[in-house]
Amino acid sequence: MNSPVTYLDHAATTPMIPEALAAMTEHLRTLGNPSSLHTSGREARRVVEEARETIAQALGSRPSDVVFTAGGTESDNLALKGMYWSRRAGDPGRRRILASAIEHHAVLDPLHWLTTEAGAEVEYVPVDGLGRLQVDALRDGIERDPESVALVSVMWANNEVGTVQPLAEVVRLAQAHGIPVHTDAVQAVGQLPVDFAASGVDALTVSAHKLGGPAGVGALVVRRELALTPVLHGGGQERDVRSGTLNTPAIAGMAAAVELAVKRQPEFAAETAALRDSLVARVREVVPDAVLNGDPGPGIEHRLPGNAHLTFPGCDGDLLLMLLDAQRIECSTGSACSAGVPEVSHVLLAMGISESHVRGSLRFSLGHGSSKGDVDRLVEAIGPAVERARAAGVADRRGRAARGAVRDDEGGS
Amino acid sequence: MRVLAAMSGGVDSAVAAARAVDAGHDVTGVHLALSKNAQSYRSGARGCCTLEDSRDARRAADVIGIPFYVWDMAERFHADVVEDFLAEYASGRTPNPCVRCNERIKFEAVLDRALALGFDAVATGHYARLRRGDDGVVEMHRSADPGKDQSYVLGVLTQDQLAHSMFPLGDSRKDAVRAEAESRGLAVAGKPDSHDICFIANGDTAGFLRDRLGEAGGPIVDQAGSVVGEHEGAFGFTVGQRKGLRLGTPSPDGRPRYVLDIEPVSRTVTVGPREALSVRRMEGVQPRWCGPAPRGVLDCTVQIRAHGEEMPASVFVADDGAGTEGRVVVELRDPALGVAPGQAVVMYDGTRVVGSATIETTGP
Structure with a gap:
């Protein structure tokens, strides 16, 4: 060996970049729950909020759009289940979800679960021989009955074959009918230019360990105007949408990694x-x-x-x-x-x-x-x-x- | 040598792999995934293909310090072992799937692949001894532990297969292997032995056969052809079986009756007294020889079931020496009871395995 x-x-997964390692280890040494009201708590909260601002800046979102999670899988689950439940609560007829046939299992499996456990009807939009979403098929799927579509989920770029998806067209088709779009951008951030606001998507999954940060931390960047039903219930730490004590050191490491990955x-x-x-x-x-x-x-x-x-x-x-x-x-x-x-x-x-x-x-x-x-x-x-x-x-x-x-x-x- | 260690997740194959490392070989561990759905075969009970076994094998490889992979052999295992098992029962025979698995999976599909990939040998945790003679011929002998000896289920291996096999446990007793596993820090040291058939989850062979071959009742007749009962499916019966016949008509002399014959087409099961089970002559097909095929008459001992006794016999090799084609006729010195067609007859010269054949017909 x-x-x-x-x-x-x-x-x-990627090796951690030195800057992320340094930021994370520094905060592993410090005490404080970001939800505590005392000085140590405030100091930890400050680290989290600075990380949030750094990530928002790098990804073209507002800080309040960034919801920290335990990684890509959790972000995908939160986006899909949270949007589906919330949209269906507003209109019980919205049961259809359109997703590409080549999504990661972190998207496919929650969708399968929504089908069997929550009455969702998922339609998998085909791709061409190069692994690119067939936009016409998506258009047909939406326009057949736009009122029944809860959401659309199409990854930014595929994790296996690397094909970049026609997200701008996806967003245009969905927006015409007011349908929210989620994208799993786990492979894209740091590799491609990713700007949340400019992309027009409503929710975007990012994971730290794919871009030089630590495993076990990620974010769902999600427009704060969009109603999301929580998946994890508890202390309500992240906008009442995601509960659990915030992982300050990992979040600090993630911010350092995202900032540099996007800059470089x-x-x-x-x-x-x-x-x-x-x-x-x-x-x-x-x-x-x-x-x-x-x-x-x-x-x-x-x-x-x-x-x-x-x-x-x-x-x-x-x-x-x-x-x-x-x-x-x-x-x-x-x-x-x-x-x-x-x-x-x-x-x-x-x-x-x-x-x-x-x-x-x-x-x-x-x-x-x-x-x-x-x-x-x-x-x-x-x-x-x-x-x-x-x-x-x-x-x-x-x-x-x-x-x-x-x-x-x-x-x- | 570059050695591929087949690791089932049990204590024997783990210690065998560790010993191959100690012997100075470059060892890679491989666990065979034998079920398309890893949980569908045998969950809970001890077998060789659950997710837990795969994890145990992986942890053993970690402790031993060797690379570890899982090979998907489900398709081959299903075609060569499970379907063969079903076809044999459907033909009224009683197959031994462990023999088939050794013949076609571990020492054929796995070995062929390993050799193609640049390995020199496959090591397993079987209890049998290999001795390489000065002439380069490899002999297989019974294990040093008579209670664990597995030479019977390896009797199908040819010289070519033996030449690329390693059985590092052949000289050991099981209790010593467990103690060694313990001292090596292998968590599987206390894991119970596997037994029964690994692909029948609950051990209910008759139910497994019924589900896959269909319910097909038929008559149970005595030797004169008179119907003495009914059965709900002939597949579960084995020649020599006494229990579970549920005969409506008692035998004239009140003595217990045994299954003598299973005729799959008419689904007729013939029963009769114990002495009618007596077999002195067997014909075996598909002989496989561990070394050069013997010619003419072979005075040897034979074993006709796993963990069965060894019986003196003369074997007539009706064969031109080519190896796998042809037939053997086995004449036992003393009659045996309840010999099931489909089982292997393995021939021994002292402790040395000469070869094996599949029992096709039996006679008094």
Whole structure:
């Protein structure tokens, strides 16, 4: 375990930047509940409120729009359940929720829960082959019966394949009918220019650990005029919408990370996209039949600058991951895991990619600190790893064929 | 060597992996996910495929200090073990799914994949001994712990498979393995042994078969063909079974009756007295040899069920030596009772496993 780590999984989590680490550790040492009325409490409250102002400034919102949460998943749950309950309470006919088919599980699973437990009717709007929302389908969905739509939720950019979504068009379509829009911008902040007010969305999810901050803290940036029914009930610390003692050190760390990530975003995006482009080109030199999934761009209007999502035909992604991990090159299959086994990606299936290609996919995600050396090490390792993973795939298929258990879509490659 | 340690989440495979590390190998732990829905097989009871077992295996790998992954083998396991199990019962035979799993999953699907990925061997926590001779041939022998010996369920392994296998526990007794796990700080040290069939959650084999093969009643007849009862499904019966027959007509001599035969097409179950179960001759198919296939007559001992006794026999190998095709005829020196077609007959020369076959027919 002495070899250097080549970390190509920034979409999963990022190393903390020194400024965030310093801000967080400083406040881990200090006493005070931000809700207390005494001096220590006021000092802690001041840290929280300064963090709120910093984040609001960085993301183009008012400070009072920022609701701190325990992370992206909680923010998504609060936005979806809070908006749905509140909209339905105002008008029991508003039961429809329109969301893209490629949302993260932190959106899909609350929506599924709302369907089974709260009478919601969720319509999943399809995407095209590049993973981009089909705006016409969304328009049809809204205009079929706009009065019954509670909300629309479309992510800013997809976490697996990196495709940037046509959010401006989504907002325009929804606003025409007064329908609120939520966006999960967990992957976007720090990678793309994100301005809450300019975007026109009503609620936006952000998470600290995806942009150099600590895990376990995030925010829902939500227009304070929008009524939200709380998910967590208790002391009412955050606008009575979210309860729980505020995590002062983590919030301070998050503010430092958000501020710097947004400030450095233009330069970061340009450098990282160039590095990513060279990663893709050089991997494909070694493995010519590797396929880039998602929007090939060019430019960050199309694709997250740090994202490279590739299919290696004939390989099992999780075996390839294991072979690279043995050389301390760390990446991801991109999709969720259940019990340590990657699930078949709903994102790639929604893009119309065949199941055997889906299984042969890996996501390499670059972030702050990524270097040409990282790409060099990957390029050096990927060829032999693909060869071995293919041999294992051949062995698997031969074994299954001998037992008559080959799936239909695996005849070729 | 680069060794892939199959880790079930139990104490044996954990200690086996640790010993492979101690022996100086480069070890990677892998837990096999055998169910598409990890909770659908065996929850609560001890098996080898629950989420808890996966977590136990992961924690053991952490303590041992090796990389750990989960391999999704659900599709292969279902096709090669579960469906085979059902098909065998549907044909009136009594399969041994652990034998099938070793043959087709652990030492075929997993081993083939491991070799392709650059590993040299697969290590498991089985209780059996491997000895590599000067000629490079690997012999498999019974475990040092007669109570735990698992050579019976490994009797299907060929020389090629054995050459890439490691059984680090073969020389040990189970209690010593538990003590070692404890001293190594492995939390699974006190975990109960797995038993029964891992993919039948509640241990109700008859119910499992009924749910999947359908309820299909039929007659229970005596050896003369007279109907003496009815059953609600022949699948749950095993040759030699005495309990659960619920016969309406008592036997003429009042003695207990046993299942002698199961005929799946007409769903007829034949019962008769204990002595009618007596078997001296068996025909086995799909022989698999641990080393070079023997020719002609083999004087050896045979075992015909897991943890069964060893019986002297002569085995006629009706085979050209090619290995897996052909048949064997087993003549037992003393008759055995209740031999179920579908079970494996494993042949031994002393402690050494010679090979195995699947029992197809039996005769007096």
